[in-house]
Amino acid sequence: MENKLSKNELLVEGDINRSEGRKKWLTEEVDATTKKLLEKDAQYFLHQALSTPCMDVLADAQGPFITNTSGKNYFDFHGNNVHQLGFSHPKLIEALKNQLDQLTFSTRRYTNETAIHFAEKLTSLTPGLDKILMTPNGSSAVGIALKLARAITGKFKVVSFWDSFHGASLDVVSVSGEAVFREHMEPLMPGVERIPPPITYRGIYENNEDKAIEYLEYILAKDNQIGAFLAETVRNTDAQIPSKKFWKAARALCDQYGILLILDEIPIALGRTGKLFAYEHFDIIPDILCLGKGLGGGIIPQAAIVTKKEYDRFNHISMGHYTFEKSPMGAAAALTTLQIIEEEHLLEHVVYLEGMMQATLKDFLHKYNIIGDIRGLGLLWGIELVKDRTTKEKATAEAEAIMYECLKNGLSFKVSKGNVLQLCPALTITSTQLAEALVILENALQKISKP
Incomplete structure (x- = not known):
């Protein structure tokens, strides 16, 4: 009963900490030391949807990155929405x-x-x-x-x-x-x-x-x-x-x-x-x-x-x-x-990067049929994934697969509504770093989406 996902969970959130995708991640992408820490974390913290049990253990957070205990960096495009200044300014x-x-x-x-x-x-x-x-x-x-x-x-x-x-x-x-x-x-x-x-x-x-x-x-x-x-x-x-x-x-x-x-x-x-x-x-x-x-x-x-x-x-x-x-x-x-x-004139910086995000995501929209819609403002963007642009049926499995593929390659973001990739980087991210993160995303889109 504890592992059964509710209908609302399945429809509303794609980033589920009890899904098959999460199990595969913990089996294939987490080292033995991290697994022990995760087991200990799960032992002491109350379990709840979208949170504990956790997927990795962090050791550092600087600028647009979070870093795990193995030294792997992730671009954090999630950040719990606290990272306007990046981390550890x-x-x-x-x-x-x-x-x-x-x-x-x-x-x-x-x-x-x-x-x-x-x-x-x-x-x-x-x-x-x-x-x-x-x-x-x-x-x-x-x-x-x-x-x-x-x-x-x-x-x-x-x-x-x-x-x-x-x-x-x-x-x-x-x-x-x-x-x-x-x-x-x-x-x-x-x-x-x-x-x-x-x-x-x-x-x-x-x-x-x-x-x-x-x-x-x-x-x-x-x-x-x-x-x-x-x-x-x-x-x-x-x-x-x-x-x-x-x-x-x-x-x-x-x-x-x-x-x-x-x-x-x-x-x-x-x-x-x-x-x-x-x-x-x-x-x-x-x-x-x-x-x-x-x-x-x-x-x-x-x-x-x-x-x-x-x-x-x-x-x-x-x-x-x-x-x-x-x-x-x-x-x-x-x-x-x-x-x-x-x-640091962050508002001007965000407006500049907004143009870059919009141009790149519009290019993705033309190239990948799995994308039904892109929308955003400043450095808040959503990519809505669909099985078919006509019916607009949600591509929930594909969204989760793309998320985990990106995580493997160092990009973390939230999946919302089951099929929307929410991209929310630190406002201090550089244009070079943003371009690098978007390459990780495009590679995942190429791998997961069907021609």
Whole structure:
């Protein structure tokens, strides 16, 4: 029973740690020393889908690479979305060392200069959003946003997209759309309306965003207990990008019906899309912005919400109340991350590499019939694999085979929806390194896909 894959697992995720592909990998690609460490890891850590048991043991992480205990390098195009700066950025390490020599913890009821400087810097980059709360992880940031929305509107219902992911805690799983994370978790938090997203491939609206806007208005208008619309500005896991028209219409509808727009940019902010924040592509401003993952520079767990000063009127309610609410270490990491993005002109670098990614992947689309669609923004790209471009049947087995072929040759990425290769490199990757990684991918496509 333990080894049986659920229907949702098979359909939603291709990177399954209990699949035949994983068994073959552990048999053929892992040395004896690593196997012993993996066995020990599995002995002590709770097993869970998409995570433990693990596939390899890491010894180092530098720049765009992760390195295992045998010295093998992988280009990390997964990175758990924390690697905007790459791994172990020297300026960030220096800043954290300096902070360790000063203040390491800030007890509740006290503040510290590092947290204040971070808040000042972050809000200077989010015009119209002036107040923040810090928290150690993205799920908690979304939880704070939901609590704040209830306090502001007096309404408890939330609208979200099918297949959306906003975090793993029970409250956030309740409002997210991915069914695999809700399995065996009922009863969940009530009052959630899930709607189809305006996706560009295999979409229920057949690429007609007007229908998506119509349906959103229908949902918002019919229920006066809806207080929040929670959405990923850009869908991270399979790189779905709504149009500016959709987001401007959604913003207007939220204003019309008195609903807060909560944008979850936990994995996609901080330059991933070529803008510091993805919502900047669409000329809108959310009511609450959720940040996390890369905010800590890939070293310190750090997240935050940013919102409007007019909503700062609930000092009688604990919205966050987290032990590390004003962590000087987390604030140092977040402040330095923002500074590095500016100082090293990473946004310009991402826009340059975006053109390279787009050209290469378009070439793949023309050459390999297994590719049904390519889409992306900045350095977030998805390659959708299909058995047939007409029927759009998912090529799930092929996606997993390509992933393991790439892993063998030093390229790691996530498979989403069972058949989408998500490519998410460090923003600091060089054009030469990016070209090298894409050669590994093309070789795998040639080997696995049929003529």
